[in-house]
Amino acid sequence: xxxxxxxxxxxxLDGFVxxxxxxxxxxxxxxxxxxxxxxxxxxxxxxSGEVYAEAMATRALISGRRTYELAGxxxxxxxxxxxxxVLTHQVPDQTPPGTVRFVTDVAExxxxxxxxxxxxxxxxxxxxxxxxxxxxxxxxxxDLHVVPVLLGQGRRLxxxxxxxxxxxxxxxxxxxxxxxxxxxxIKPSTE
Amino acid sequence: xxxxxxxxxxxxLDGFVxxxxxxxxxxxxxxxxxxxxxxxxxxxxxxSGEVYAEAMATRALISGRRTYELAGxxxxxxxxxxxxxVLTHQVPDQTPPGTVRFVTDVAExxxxxxxxxxxxxxxxxxxxxxxxxxxxxxxxxxDLHVVPVLLGQGRRLxxxxxxxxxxxxxxxxxxxxxxxxxxxxIKPSTE
Numbered sequence: 367x368x369x370x371x372x373x374x375x376x377x378x379l380d381g382f383v384x385x386x387x388x389x390x391x392x393x394x395x396x397x398x399x400x401x402x403x404x405x406x407x408x409x410x411x412x413x414s415g416e417v418y419a420e421a422m423a424t425r426a427l428i429s430g431r432r433t434y435e436l437a438g439x440x441x442x443x444x445x446x447x448x449x450x451x452v453l454t455h456q457v458p459d460q461t462p463p464g465t466v467r468f469v470t471d472v473a474e475x476x477x478x479x480x481x482x483x484x485x486x487x488x489x490x491x492x493x494x495x496x497x498x499x500x501x502x503x504x505x506x507x508x509d510l511h512v513v514p515v516l517l518g519q520g521r522r523l524x525x526x527x528x529x530x531x532x533x534x535x536x537x538x539x540x541x542x543x544x545x546x547x548x549x550x551x552i553k554p555s556t557e
Numbered sequence: 558x559x560x561x562x563x564x565x566x567x568x569x570l571d572g573f574v575x576x577x578x579x580x581x582x583x584x585x586x587x588x589x590x591x592x593x594x595x596x597x598x599x600x601x602x603x604x605s606g607e608v609y610a611e612a613m614a615t616r617a618l619i620s621g622r623r624t625y626e627l628a629g630x631x632x633x634x635x636x637x638x639x640x641x642x643v644l645t646h647q648v649p650d651q652t653p654p655g656t657v658r659f660v661t662d663v664a665e666x667x668x669x670x671x672x673x674x675x676x677x678x679x680x681x682x683x684x685x686x687x688x689x690x691x692x693x694x695x696x697x698x699x700d701l702h703v704v705p706v707l708l709g710q711g712r713r714l715x716x717x718x719x720x721x722x723x724x725x726x727x728x729x730x731x732x733x734x735x736x737x738x739x740x741x742x743i744k745p746s747t748e
Contacts, residue, residue, distance in 0.1 A: 400722060
């Protein structure tokens, strides 16, 4: 029994996960924190609370290195002490904090995460990690939280992918007043 | 009384309106015709039929030059003989067919279309025209038909916009089995 891998990302209507000029001093780029307003309702009843609870019920996290650094390593514990697999090109010398484990190979990272979650879900944070896993064909679901703003410029969630169409199906749209939560599941290949 | 301008476009989940390598011989690019499958249901009852009927009830069309050429000029009549305003950098020498009028200035194009539709809606086709109108602040609504496929590469709907956030609100999500229809309305500026 291996688990599912679910990309979980908040995006602007034009597909950005951060505004322009993001970096250590401006982790979400110019104007990018707008994307997280909906999280003010993460503990309320309603669609946003539901979606957030589902994210917190995932049993592992896969993160890109950039997201990991920008998030201050989550103090080594993203939620409930679940394993954290950080995809990176270069493993740092320091011992990683908490449940963090660095992985350089995408397929290995996916396999470790699937094994860790049993029949549960591993959540993916970070556009870089999402793109790497998509390129490797290792994404089962997309949880997109679509914020009704055009940022105009920034870091795109879907970028640098090959010109090979991948079919999904919309499982569950959930509308909140300030965000649209869309869950897509990959279609089984008919080959 | 002036009318509204509504961008009406079918996009992939990753925001493309055509696949890669589009051109006269492949107007939708590689794999891009996948985006139009939902139009098979345009005359059926249900959300896709409803959405299509609303598009056909618009009282003017604004099109980019590229879309206009790729569509074979619609024989000079897109639907019901409504005025067609084609945004172009260079007005061709030939007399335009049917109700077509070429316009080089974006603000003038928007004003002509608004005047033409009374209290109705002018529909915008083409990523280039949509981007020009967005840059000019002339878009009131977005009708996005989101097809659950990642194309990976292609022509983006939202591209080349300035890094100036524009807020919308989701008016009406309508879910069909193979496409999600989303209508967004621009938020009145609070300035």
